[in-house]
Amino acid sequence: GQQVMxxxxxxxxxxxxxxxxxxxxxxxxxxxxxxxQRPGGHPVFxxxxxxxxxxxxxxxxxxxxxxxxxNSSLHITATQTTDVGTYFCAANTGNQFYFGTGTSLTVIP
Amino acid sequence: DxxxxxxxxxxxxxxxxxxxxxxxxxLNHDAMYWYRQDPGQGLRLIYYSQIVNDFxxxxxAEGYSVSREKKESFPLTVTSAQKNPTAFYLCASSGSGTAxxxxxxxxTQLSVL
Numbered sequence: 001g002q003q004v005m006x007x008x009x010x011x012x013x014x015x016x017x018x019x020x021x022x023x024x025x026x027x028x029x030x031x032x033x034x035x036x037q038r039p040g041g042h043p044v045f046x047x048x049x050x051x052x053x054x055x056x057x058x059x060x061x062x063x064x065x066x067x068x069x070x071n072s073s074l075h076i077t078a079t080q081t082t083d084v085g086t087y088f089c090a091a092n093t094g095n096q097f098y099f100g101t102g103t104s105l106t107v108i109p
Numbered sequence: 110d111x112x113x114x115x116x117x118x119x120x121x122x123x124x125x126x127x128x129x130x131x132x133x134x135x136l137n138h139d140a141m142y143w144y145r146q147d148p149g150q151g152l153r154l155i156y157y158s159q160i161v162n163d164f165x166x167x168x169x170a171e172g173y174s175v176s177r178e179k180k181e182s183f184p185l186t187v188t189s190a191q192k193n194p195t196a197f198y199l200c201a202s203s204g205s206g207t208a209x210x211x212x213x214x215x216x217t218q219l220s221v222l
Contacts, residue, residue, distance in 0.1 A: 009149070033210065042199055043152070045210040088151060092209055095159065096167070097142070101151040 006100030023089035115214035132200035
């Protein structure tokens, strides 16, 4: 199936520091989605990117889709303790969703 | 409230036993999915169904079976052939059109006794 690599696997930051997770594919993606899973919870949809070079913002979160549509990133500015959780990217091929391995974010108060 | 309901929240399986995880949705979604999540890992697709009475194997279907007799329901059976069933199982659904986001249930934690 589709291979989607995500780095880093874990990230610990002090509250107020920035955080970035990266998602990479060896093939061109039609779109990329991002999900957040709180500890003990289930993944919740954050956003979908479709266009080459697309940038979308949600408050302190900035999502980017690469020009070649093979990579994407999620950047959080000035992390807060509410940002704790695992962030997954997912490639939608139309019939299936292929998830990255996720980045677990810990925010130290 | 519209959503996806998974039950039970916790399930224990004995050796050689088949167990069935329930997944019901009232979102009127055509597509439904089962994912397995192991600690520190991503979500791996077990089975998916795009329409009633039809389903497809995902990347790790061995040892699992599903049915899709109703649009609202997509139960997953973990058979005795699945030798390492301990994991967190997530059911999801998606609609049609351009915004094909996944809506997840709250999950079932399956453990082996």
